[in-house]
Amino acid sequence: MKHFSHVLSVIAQRLILLAIFLVIWWQAAQHLPPFVLPGPAATWQALIRLWHSGTLVQDVGITFSRVLSGFLLAAVIGTLAGLLLGASQRLAHFCEPLLAVFNTVSSAIWAIFAIIWFGISDATTIFVVFMTAMPLILTNVWQGAQNVDAQFVELARSFRMSRWQTLRKIYLPTILPYFFSGARLAFGFGWRVSLVAETLGSSDGIGYRLRQAGDLVQTSQVFAWTLLLISLMLLLEGGVLKPLERHLFRWKKRS
Amino acid sequence: MSLAIELQDVSKAFAGQRVLENISLTIGQGEIVALLGASGGGKSTLLNLISGLLSADSGQITLQGLPARQFTGWQQIGYLFQEDRLLPWRTVEQNVHFGLENSALSAAERQRRVSDALALVGLASFARHWPHQLSGGMRSRVALARSLVAEPQVLLMDEPFSRLDPHTRSSMHNELLRIQQLTGMTIVLVTHDVEEAVVLADRVVVLKPHPGRIHLQAPLHLPRPRIATTPVVNEQIRLLRLEV
Numbered sequence: 001m002k003h004f005s006h007v008l009s010v011i012a013q014r015l016i017l018l019a020i021f022l023v024i025w026w027q028a029a030q031h032l033p034p035f036v037l038p039g040p041a042a043t044w045q046a047l048i049r050l051w052h053s054g055t056l057v058q059d060v061g062i063t064f065s066r067v068l069s070g071f072l073l074a075a076v077i078g079t080l081a082g083l084l085l086g087a088s089q090r091l092a093h094f095c096e097p098l099l100a101v102f103n104t105v106s107s108a109i110w111a112i113f114a115i116i117w118f119g120i121s122d123a124t125t126i127f128v129v130f131m132t133a134m135p136l137i138l139t140n141v142w143q144g145a146q147n148v149d150a151q152f153v154e155l156a157r158s159f160r161m162s163r164w165q166t167l168r169k170i171y172l173p174t175i176l177p178y179f180f181s182g183a184r185l186a187f188g189f190g191w192r193v194s195l196v197a198e199t200l201g202s203s204d205g206i207g208y209r210l211r212q213a214g215d216l217v218q219t220s221q222v223f224a225w226t227l228l229l230i231s232l233m234l235l236l237e238g239g240v241l242k243p244l245e246r247h248l249f250r251w252k253k254r255s
Numbered sequence: 256m257s258l259a260i261e262l263q264d265v266s267k268a269f270a271g272q273r274v275l276e277n278i279s280l281t282i283g284q285g286e287i288v289a290l291l292g293a294s295g296g297g298k299s300t301l302l303n304l305i306s307g308l309l310s311a312d313s314g315q316i317t318l319q320g321l322p323a324r325q326f327t328g329w330q331q332i333g334y335l336f337q338e339d340r341l342l343p344w345r346t347v348e349q350n351v352h353f354g355l356e357n358s359a360l361s362a363a364e365r366q367r368r369v370s371d372a373l374a375l376v377g378l379a380s381f382a383r384h385w386p387h388q389l390s391g392g393m394r395s396r397v398a399l400a401r402s403l404v405a406e407p408q409v410l411l412m413d414e415p416f417s418r419l420d421p422h423t424r425s426s427m428h429n430e431l432l433r434i435q436q437l438t439g440m441t442i443v444l445v446t447h448d449v450e451e452a453v454v455l456a457d458r459v460v461v462l463k464p465h466p467g468r469i470h471l472q473a474p475l476h477l478p479r480p481r482i483a484t485t486p487v488v489n490e491q492i493r494l495l496r497l498e499v
Contacts, residue, residue, distance in 0.1 A: 151340050158308060158334040159357050159405075169356070173344045251344045253387040 038220035046220035063205040070129025078137030086145020102135040107193040115201040124201035133186035140182025144175035259441040265314030273466035289456035297467025333407035339398040341386040348382040354404040372400040392423035
């Protein structure tokens, strides 16, 4: 009963926040020209036009597949490299400056390089997503590998388990939470930088459409895209990532 | 009585520091032996040498009639650590199953053995719980079940109950003796608690530190169950305390 009323109160709070936001938006739009700030109604109409345009699903699909490709590539390589660094202290010490360099280079610089190297193609966006996501996953997996409990490794040894078995039964479960938080961060960043990459080096996808709308000063359409992206990300977070995390880490004590 | 474990002039040093010197010890099949001594006496090192987790610098270790180097039946030797070392991401059942994952048994046989081991320690109804949901005593029982599930003939224990409260510890002692009666396994127990040694062991081996060596071996012929507060048991504890 208490739980139920708590949920109701959260929903009410969210709705009030949304209402306040809409009122402020609507009021502000009244005093500004529509190419600076289109109102909620104009944005809604743009959203409906977008829905009927026919390329919406295609654009979202293309962008999503690029983000996913870059992300999966980053996950595989980042995890392997993180495990490698975790296994060898000397290698980790040697490579540490490299990681610092990776983390300081802006995604925009990777995007410029990508255009020089790959031109206007899928590879440009995939490369930028990869370069942004990979260091994040690598760092987290590496950190996880350093946090493997020596007592558990000794336990596996007392049962005469092989290196491979120890890796699978002790290392991977320990690293999984670290990997997951890294991957989540990486996917969020990757998704955002993919749009930057697409505005610069692509002839389709969400980023390209955004720039097109911007160039033509179709501000309401830019707003419509923004709204769409936010809902998509929230849906992904609440519909896939949160439940997945809750299932994977159900063994953790709820605090 | 056939020999389960035999050590001859075993020595071990870490970084030039002699930890064990000329240890000779024989342990019979089905015997319960307590290695007793202050910390730093090399008790745990001795246990690790027997378990094969460490190798001796010199001397001979024989397990069930075979030199340790030729011995292959490590599955028959269980090891119980001081901490329960339950894997937090596995349920109770899966933690016990861990003890069988290096064996060639069929899935059905493993499942049967896991259920049996959990029933043996009285945790059958907690099979699906997570470790963080259990009390310290229950966690200890799970660790014990994980060691027993492979049906070892020798169980090596490194102060396994030292972190439990006195009441839980004494119930674990009874549990252990009951299971040993059922299985007839050999138990080598490391402890710094004289009372624990007297309550459990058929023979107490007292070690002295710097370097670790055997000070004396005392066979105990007291009837079981041994309750620490009865005069005979209490007297034995007092006598041994003078030697430690």
